[in-house]
Amino acid sequence: MELLDLSFFTSAIRMISPILLAALGGALCARVGIFNVGLEGLILAGAFSAIVGNYYSGSVLVAVLVGALGSVLVSLLFGLAAIRLKANPIVAGIAINFLVLGLTTFGLRAIFDVKGAFYDKNMEGLPKLDIPVIEGIPVVGKLLSGHSPLVYIAFLAGILLYIFFYRTVTGFRVLAVGKNEAAARSLGLKVTVLQYGAIVACGILCGLAGAQLSLGQVTMFTEGMTAGRGFIALVAMMLGQSHPIGIVGSSLLFGLMDALSIRLQGFSMPTQFTAMLPYIITIIAMFFLKDRGADSQLSGQQSSR
Amino acid sequence: GAEESAGKNESSTKEGKKKIALVLPEKIGVNPFFQQMDDGAKQAAEEFGVELKTIESTDHSAIEENLRVAVAEGYDLIITSSFEAEDALKKVAAENPDRQFAIIDTVVDLPNVQSVNFREHEAAYLLGAAAGLSTKTDKVGMVVAMDIPLMKKWTVPFEQGLKETNPDAEFLVNYVGSFSDPAKAKELALLQASKGADIVAGASAVGDLGVFEAAKEQGFFTLGQDVDRTEVDPEHIVLSQLKGTDAAAYETVKAFANGDFKTGIVEYGLKEKGVGLTYVTHESKTPLNSFVGQEAIDQVKALHEEIVSGKKEIKNPLSN
Amino acid sequence: MNLQRKLQQLLRSLVQPLTAVLIGLLTGAVAISIVGASVLETYKVMWDGAFGNFYFVTATLARATPIILIGLGLAIAFRAGVFNMGAEGQMVLGAVSAALAALYVPGSGIIKMLSALVAGFLAGGLWSLLAGWMETRFKVQLLISTLLLNYVAVLFAGYLVSSPFQDKSGSAALAQTHMIDQAAWLPKLFQGMSVHMGFVIAIVLAIILYIILRFTSAGYEVRMLGYNPFFAEYGGINKIKVLLFSMFFSGGIAGLAGTVEVLGSQYRYVEGSLTVPGYAWTGLMAALLANSNPLGTAVAAIMLAALQTGAMGMERNTEVPLEIASVIQGVLILFVTAKITMNWWKVKKKAGDIHGAA
Amino acid sequence: MTYRLEMKEMTKKYGEFLANDEVSIQLKKGEVLAIVGENGAGKTTLMRMLYGLEQPTSGEIKLNGKTVKFSGPLDAIENGIGMVHQHFMLFSDFSVTENIVIGHEPKRNGFFDRKEAAEKVKALSEQYKIHVNPLKKAGDCSIGEQQRIEILKVLYQGADIIILDEPTAVLTPIEVEELLKTIQFLAEQGKSIILITHKLPEVMKVSGQITVLRNGKVTGNVLKQNTDIEQLATLMVGRELQKLTDRNQLEGEPLLVIDNLNIGVKEAKPILDHLSLTVNRGEIVGIAGVSGNGQSELIQAISGLRKIDSGSIRLGETILNGKSVAYIRNAGLAHIPEDRYLWGAAKEASVEETGLMGYYRKKKFNQSSFIRLNGFRKLVRGWIERFEIKTTSLDEKSGNLSGGNLQKLIVARELGFETDFLIAAEPTRGVDIGAMEYIHEAIIAKRNNGDGILLVSSELTEILTLSDRIAVMYEGKIVDILDRNDATEERLSVLMAGGNENESSTKTTTTA
Ligand SMILES: Nc1ncnc2c1ncn2[C@@H]1O[C@H](COP(=O)(O)OP(=O)(O)OP(=O)(O)O)[C@@H](O)[C@H]1O
Ligand SMILES: Nc1ncnc2c1ncn2[C@@H]1O[C@H](COP(=O)(O)OP(=O)(O)OP(=O)(O)O)[C@@H](O)[C@H]1O
Numbered sequence A: 001m002e003l004l005d006l007s008f009f010t011s012a013i014r015m016i017s018p019i020l021l022a023a024l025g026g027a028l029c030a031r032v033g034i035f036n037v038g039l040e041g042l043i044l045a046g047a048f049s050a051i052v053g054n055y056y057s058g059s060v061l062v063a064v065l066v067g068a069l070g071s072v073l074v075s076l077l078f079g080l081a082a083i084r085l086k087a088n089p090i091v092a093g094i095a096i097n098f099l100v101l102g103l104t105t106f107g108l109r110a111i112f113d114v115k116g117a118f119y120d121k122n123m124e125g126l127p128k129l130d131i132p133v134i135e136g137i138p139v140v141g142k143l144l145s146g147h148s149p150l151v152y153i154a155f156l157a158g159i160l161l162y163i164f165f166y167r168t169v170t171g172f173r174v175l176a177v178g179k180n181e182a183a184a185r186s187l188g189l190k191v192t193v194l195q196y197g198a199i200v201a202c203g204i205l206c207g208l209a210g211a212q213l214s215l216g217q218v219t220m221f222t223e224g225m226t227a228g229r230g231f232i233a234l235v236a237m238m239l240g241q242s243h244p245i246g247i248v249g250s251s252l253l254f255g256l257m258d259a260l261s262i263r264l265q266g267f268s269m270p271t272q273f274t275a276m277l278p279y280i281i282t283i284i285a286m287f288f289l290k291d292r293g294a295d296s297q298l299s300g301q302q303s304s305r
Numbered sequence B: 001g002a003e004e005s006a007g008k009n010e011s012s013t014k015e016g017k018k019k020i021a022l023v024l025p026e027k028i029g030v031n032p033f034f035q036q037m038d039d040g041a042k043q044a045a046e047e048f049g050v051e052l053k054t055i056e057s058t059d060h061s062a063i064e065e066n067l068r069v070a071v072a073e074g075y076d077l078i079i080t081s082s083f084e085a086e087d088a089l090k091k092v093a094a095e096n097p098d099r100q101f102a103i104i105d106t107v108v109d110l111p112n113v114q115s116v117n118f119r120e121h122e123a124a125y126l127l128g129a130a131a132g133l134s135t136k137t138d139k140v141g142m143v144v145a146m147d148i149p150l151m152k153k154w155t156v157p158f159e160q161g162l163k164e165t166n167p168d169a170e171f172l173v174n175y176v177g178s179f180s181d182p183a184k185a186k187e188l189a190l191l192q193a194s195k196g197a198d199i200v201a202g203a204s205a206v207g208d209l210g211v212f213e214a215a216k217e218q219g220f221f222t223l224g225q226d227v228d229r230t231e232v233d234p235e236h237i238v239l240s241q242l243k244g245t246d247a248a249a250y251e252t253v254k255a256f257a258n259g260d261f262k263t264g265i266v267e268y269g270l271k272e273k274g275v276g277l278t279y280v281t282h283e284s285k286t287p288l289n290s291f292v293g294q295e296a297i298d299q300v301k302a303l304h305e306e307i308v309s310g311k312k313e314i315k316n317p318l319s320n
Numbered sequence C: 001m002n003l004q005r006k007l008q009q010l011l012r013s014l015v016q017p018l019t020a021v022l023i024g025l026l027t028g029a030v031a032i033s034i035v036g037a038s039v040l041e042t043y044k045v046m047w048d049g050a051f052g053n054f055y056f057v058t059a060t061l062a063r064a065t066p067i068i069l070i071g072l073g074l075a076i077a078f079r080a081g082v083f084n085m086g087a088e089g090q091m092v093l094g095a096v097s098a099a100l101a102a103l104y105v106p107g108s109g110i111i112k113m114l115s116a117l118v119a120g121f122l123a124g125g126l127w128s129l130l131a132g133w134m135e136t137r138f139k140v141q142l143l144i145s146t147l148l149l150n151y152v153a154v155l156f157a158g159y160l161v162s163s164p165f166q167d168k169s170g171s172a173a174l175a176q177t178h179m180i181d182q183a184a185w186l187p188k189l190f191q192g193m194s195v196h197m198g199f200v201i202a203i204v205l206a207i208i209l210y211i212i213l214r215f216t217s218a219g220y221e222v223r224m225l226g227y228n229p230f231f232a233e234y235g236g237i238n239k240i241k242v243l244l245f246s247m248f249f250s251g252g253i254a255g256l257a258g259t260v261e262v263l264g265s266q267y268r269y270v271e272g273s274l275t276v277p278g279y280a281w282t283g284l285m286a287a288l289l290a291n292s293n294p295l296g297t298a299v300a301a302i303m304l305a306a307l308q309t310g311a312m313g314m315e316r317n318t319e320v321p322l323e324i325a326s327v328i329q330g331v332l333i334l335f336v337t338a339k340i341t342m343n344w345w346k347v348k349k350k351a352g353d354i355h356g357a358a
Numbered sequence D: 001m002t003y004r005l006e007m008k009e010m011t012k013k014y015g016e017f018l019a020n021d022e023v024s025i026q027l028k029k030g031e032v033l034a035i036v037g038e039n040g041a042g043k044t045t046l047m048r049m050l051y052g053l054e055q056p057t058s059g060e061i062k063l064n065g066k067t068v069k070f071s072g073p074l075d076a077i078e079n080g081i082g083m084v085h086q087h088f089m090l091f092s093d094f095s096v097t098e099n100i101v102i103g104h105e106p107k108r109n110g111f112f113d114r115k116e117a118a119e120k121v122k123a124l125s126e127q128y129k130i131h132v133n134p135l136k137k138a139g140d141c142s143i144g145e146q147q148r149i150e151i152l153k154v155l156y157q158g159a160d161i162i163i164l165d166e167p168t169a170v171l172t173p174i175e176v177e178e179l180l181k182t183i184q185f186l187a188e189q190g191k192s193i194i195l196i197t198h199k200l201p202e203v204m205k206v207s208g209q210i211t212v213l214r215n216g217k218v219t220g221n222v223l224k225q226n227t228d229i230e231q232l233a234t235l236m237v238g239r240e241l242q243k244l245t246d247r248n249q250l251e252g253e254p255l256l257v258i259d260n261l262n263i264g265v266k267e268a269k270p271i272l273d274h275l276s277l278t279v280n281r282g283e284i285v286g287i288a289g290v291s292g293n294g295q296s297e298l299i300q301a302i303s304g305l306r307k308i309d310s311g312s313i314r315l316g317e318t319i320l321n322g323k324s325v326a327y328i329r330n331a332g333l334a335h336i337p338e339d340r341y342l343w344g345a346a347k348e349a350s351v352e353e354t355g356l357m358g359y360y361r362k363k364k365f366n367q368s369s370f371i372r373l374n375g376f377r378k379l380v381r382g383w384i385e386r387f388e389i390k391t392t393s394l395d396e397k398s399g400n401l402s403g404g405n406l407q408k409l410i411v412a413r414e415l416g417f418e419t420d421f422l423i424a425a426e427p428t429r430g431v432d433i434g435a436m437e438y439i440h441e442a443i444i445a446k447r448n449n450g451d452g453i454l455l456v457s458s459e460l461t462e463i464l465t466l467s468d469r470i471a472v473m474y475e476g477k478i479v480d481i482l483d484r485n486d487a488t489e490e491r492l493s494v495l496m497a498g499g500n501e502n503e504s505s506t507k508t509t510t511t512a
């Protein structure tokens, strides 16, 4: 079939992995009660630092680590403002987006002495992993094999995060903090530590998202290359109700719709309308959500101050 | 207006040097030709001893602001560029009839404005023709930044050239939806290649880097824009459509420095060598890729001759 | 004594933002020194670019105009306890509708101008109302739906001006409407300066909203709904009606932001001219910084606009790269709400927990 | 012998305000200490210091003779102190087990072992005879069950000293009985218990020692056997309590007439089932019933907050069913809501704004949509004076008022409408006896004025003192209506349990 061939799905999987990673990071923050609209900035920071790491070390592994580190540093700055200084998290998140856009553009000039884009043909991108057995299977092989490691890590992160939340003690406590911070504090849970933990983890995930973008998808950094992916991640996070599996689902939905909208470009509809498709489908999907995310609290807690 | 209140250093001739402001409608970085323009203007300024200040605008409404302040600050010539600055320049130039302006890449019909007009549709036609002659699969793609009228200057004549030289060829177009998203541009290029295109042209600003990377990875061929991109990766980037924005800026500054600046329209088409195509109108440092082959180039050269001689006219898709 | 206490309170409340400004400036100083420019001189240039003389003050106010209006619109929604993230789409739809009304409504300039104002307000308002309706009727979370509707609105406006209503005269390279009749323009306040009647509209609206929220029963209903929707309902306030009205006016004023940009400064709708400068985000910040107080929102908006015009001045007059302004702005905003509006999100979250509807 | 716990001369200042002024208490193993006092007397503050939630301005805490300092709840928990907060600290989405073990979760291979946790909870629940269902979601538990979760949580954490802050305020009489039994059992097991409550009969039932606080100071420290309720009340309030005003005999015509009201007919069990009820002028009709039997829904239906399926509600000649809240209020209904924080106020709003609800629509305070604040402020100041509402100013956030004072504000507001009809739902929940006296007095006065009142309360004593007639609700039906003179606590209890004395019902659901 012309519209939905195999490359449609492989492309969708590649395209959503940065979104998925960032959305999972955002979910961690949401789960400790911090709404993080700074995902866009965090991804961008990751993408930039990954390229810097790659350029100076020549090692992709180091590059990815530097990418994560760069994003973590920015994330900590966000945490400092939002947790320690009790700044409004939304304002702080928007500030992070502005700040990183400025810093990376400035960094392009200061470090690489270029404007707009840094590109070096000697720079190695992330390798494509061919998965031994699966590779051989006709359709599945092409679909699932041959992606960059971070693509697999993105989906793995979804599963790991699920296990973390619902199987481990620390994850359980993280959930508790988000559900009722006052109660968690009264139990003596280290709320602030957990919040910072989530912030750091979110930084790592967004850093990986950035690295996937600048070293996995392409091998370059361009100014503002996130192109709104952080906000899509935010939507995926909310649509998935901060549940790891829900987020994988909503990211996939969005990715497929985005890919579909590209396929529809060839047809006679104006591209503006095909481009609306993923957003409209997402809105429609919200009509079918059963639990619309509002955690009900015990009546007793409502009356507590 | 602005002069009285904002003017701080009206005395432009203090050091005897002429002062020129280059007000760019965007920040340098996304569209390469602004960088080129800046380079060209700077080079001329250095060579001919004028003072040049480049002012980048953060957004649409900053253009007018910057133009006004440039007037107020007493620049002798104010150069700006592109369609985005058209409205602003019309207002500011009309309000300041005693000041001289230039606009590169579009036409503003005022007595104190020099307009530099590029007929890039002519070059785009040649590029399409070359693609039509080179394709082996009869499928040629183009990854375009956005579905906006401006981009028709690339897509429409390209398709015309393609179809005229190769009536069987299929033309695939996809839009990135952004000028700065190489990752998506790359996916689109891969998509077009998977549909069988052996040539995917880039017309997506920064996104072109993604298209080039896709070509390198999948081994198809691609075409560049504005400057000679074949140097980046001669094996896959086989042709480049050229646009002499640097030359235009250079010439404008030079003319002004030498005192022979004229208002009115200056045309930069194939005839004037203001636009062009590698191997056809301009030499390239890299040897011609055999995928295109000299034979195709020769045929395109013939078309070029027809256009230059006026025998063939390529319609500007934006004019009606 | 009471006055003295209030004064003390005011001073104390100023410490935090001033600290933030200081941190922002210090960070900027580091960046400026890195590129080897003089810190003091650069800041002087920035200040001049924003407030250096009357002309630059008016330029700053012109830039502040759409930001104020967006901030005001959002402040209404926030007051009613809903997080409207859709200012961008509402503004863009308002702008394009205003431009089309000014172009195609027959009649004199005044009629065109008035119908453009009405159309811009209605378009923004109805678009926002759609999100409100989905929330009250189907419990589709407004926070997400407004965010998504932005994309749809911007794309739709883009379609309108690149196909059916595109200005095909001239170079026709931009997706934009025809230029509207000069008779329908909002007049400039001072000859040759960019600040226009829209600024007056914004300030008057800020004052009106302040009075409405503070002193009228409608304002009381909105505030109580935002504080505790159950309490509002119990007291006889029609929750849904107030929410829908708030959303309508919230979006309508955002639409007005786009409208005055079209009528007062660009004289047509140009695709991207309202989204690229990030007016919506800046307006959102202004409202949040001022804790949704209309007058405070106007002040915050002017400050944020000054940061931007100051940055433009810096760009024109120094070799310091433009990005530094964005770094300073980012750092400053990062710290400016520290502790002041700390409760906002938490309050919202609690409210959401009890009922989810608002 | 050394005390298990000694708090010596504890002082806590909030700014200039002395919340606790050299308060001392002692507690032995196996002892129950009751702390009583007015709203805002400083009881909770004292406990918050003991639990590490507040740092004392001065004073000393000794455990088994050793001085300790708690920097946070974790310290307190580790030292064997547990607190059941006035407002439960539960995670409604988590299971009962999860709520109990959180903070000390059993692990296996680094993972949370929920199976073992459930077993531990079961064992604990059997050991202390505190019944819970370990796998249920906490949010689905009744209030009484939620409280048991809180107590088990504290026990699970290994507490020897257990603080209970107003544990009975939200419980049904049966649940209160159970709780008191549990407290006694825990004391027998060697636990030391601090009980804070406004209900003096409970104090007399379980405590050994009683400390009375007023305005942050200890005004009395007595042993149970040496005191009685009257003396305690005097110590608390600083004056003697008055007898309620006599009720004059009134023969009023019907005011509120509810006919055949149905809600939730499509559910397995209807919420209101063919309910009919009349309240006459000059009459207080009390509704007795275990909470969750439809009382809340009945109130909401009358006041327009909930849609009904069928039936009719009339107030005088006006039909109320299907009308908006504003219309109904306009027709002559005032309403003291059962949950003051959920329905009755907005914590972020000021005292003035909270008082203004409803009045802003009145002609007197509304001039072409502008609210006449000056006139209104005078009115509120009058309430504050008459009901002795403690607030720093009209601009104080209502969330900062103590519960009792906020309740008085709400009562004053609703009485101030001077409507013919009043719904009073749990009008004195969590309120000290001084304030309770005021509120009861005001309700009687309204009745004597010839207005009709529907009283809903889970407090049987309150129902019995105030009502002229008592309707008992069970499973959405009115099972019987008793005259004031025929009603006794025992008869009501039987009826409330569905008519069968042996079936002590614990079936309750969470409100709101
Ligand atoms: N965080 C605080 N800031 C300022 N004052 C406070 C604070 N907490 C308590 N107070 C003051 O301390 C007084 C005592 O409060 P506390 O909570 O101990 O009262 P309480 O005896 O528990 O009252 P209730 O019976 O209503 O529960 C209050 O009246 C209040 O004025
Ligand atoms: N920030 C504050 N400023 C002033 N007073 C405060 C503050 N925080 C708490 N308080 C005081 O703490 C006191 C008691 O708080 P608490 O939570 O025990 O109230 P309340 O007792 O809940 O009501 P109730 O138990 O009757 O339902 C109140 O009197 C309140 O005035």
Ligand SMILES: [Mg+2]
Pocket (backbone or CB within 6 Å): D043, D044, D045, D086, D165
């Ligand atoms: Mg208390």
Ligand SMILES: [Mg+2]
Pocket (backbone or CB within 6 Å): D039, D086, D166, D403, D404, D430
């Ligand atoms: Mg209390």
